[in-house]
Amino acid sequence: AQSVTQPDIHITVSEGASLELRCNYSYGATPYLFWYVQSPGQGLQLLLKYFSGDTLVQGIKGFEAEFKRSQSSFNLRKPSVHWSDAAEYFCAVVGYNNNDMRFGAGTRLTVKP
């Protein structure tokens, strides 16, 4: 079965600095990958997804992610972080021909003024 690892439990960046959140997946075939964001006490909001095609995908709120098959990674990036980006970020993977979504443990982002 597919699985996801988010190596960083907590990351702190300064407002205006760039951001990269790491995500590694394990799956034997073509994965379908997602990034969700969760503000405290709230549900999950979809940031972006990768199904096929261009390996660099653009999402909402200025986020992008790059699928690298050779590294089994799908890292999330943002060139300039805003204080409102402080939240928990989850990477998720779905295997081909099923909707069994597996989430990573999440990375909590703190933004310093």
Add this chain to the structure above:
Amino acid sequence: EAEVAQSPRYKITEKSQAVAFWCDPISGHATLYWYRQILGQGPELLVQFQDESVVDDSQLPKDRFSAERLKGVDSTLKIQPAELGDSAMYLCASSLGRGIEIETQYFGPGTRLLVL
């Protein structure tokens, strides 16, 4: 923009009591999911419905948890009796569910359960 609705948003109960959560998916979405999210972890699937039928409930603790979606629209998740370890966020999600393609799941705001 259509959203997944859940209620209540917060629930405090004592152990051994019964609790129920309600979810109304985005209109037209045939597939509905219930997830449990323990603090500090990612969501884990409890049960998946396609219309009114259960597709996957392999991770649902069936001795105390039950879920139904009688008319294939809204859904109820019940816990009876609640245990201390059930304290978590319960998330509902829905997707179109009209094909074999991988679909995006849209999540509701969740119900935060605290069992005392």
